[in-house]
Amino acid sequence: MADETGAExxxxxxxxxxxxxxxxxxxxxxxxxxxxxxxxTAGVAMIICFFGGNYVFKVLKWPLLRAPIDKGGKGxxxxxxxxxxxxxxFPVGTNExxx
Numbered sequence: 001m002a003d004e005t006g007a008e009x010x011x012x013x014x015x016x017x018x019x020x021x022x023x024x025x026x027x028x029x030x031x032x033x034x035x036x037x038x039x040x041t042a043g044v045a046m047i048i049c050f051f052g053g054n055y056v057f058k059v060l061k062w063p064l065l066r067a068p069i070d071k072g073g074k075g076x077x078x079x080x081x082x083x084x085x086x087x088x089x090f091p092v093g094t095n096e097x098x099x
Contacts, residue, residue, distance in 0.1 A: 022030075067078070080087040 076092045078090045078092055080090070
């Protein structure tokens, strides 16, 4: 049974882990293709971000445009709302940070 003519001989170039044994130049060839694919992917992603950056900026700016900022008296006042409930009113000067 071990001498069947249809059985393929084992490849002597195989390691115990199952992958073929490669020479140093074959590994360099694989590395070159991985680097080319990675740079191409990064380039495509940069082009997509270049054209889609304005839309991302609009999405990030949208809550700021909807924030209720009242100009009352000397400076601006920021109201913090949660739904319809007012959580607080903070006066903001021109050179002060909101903390």
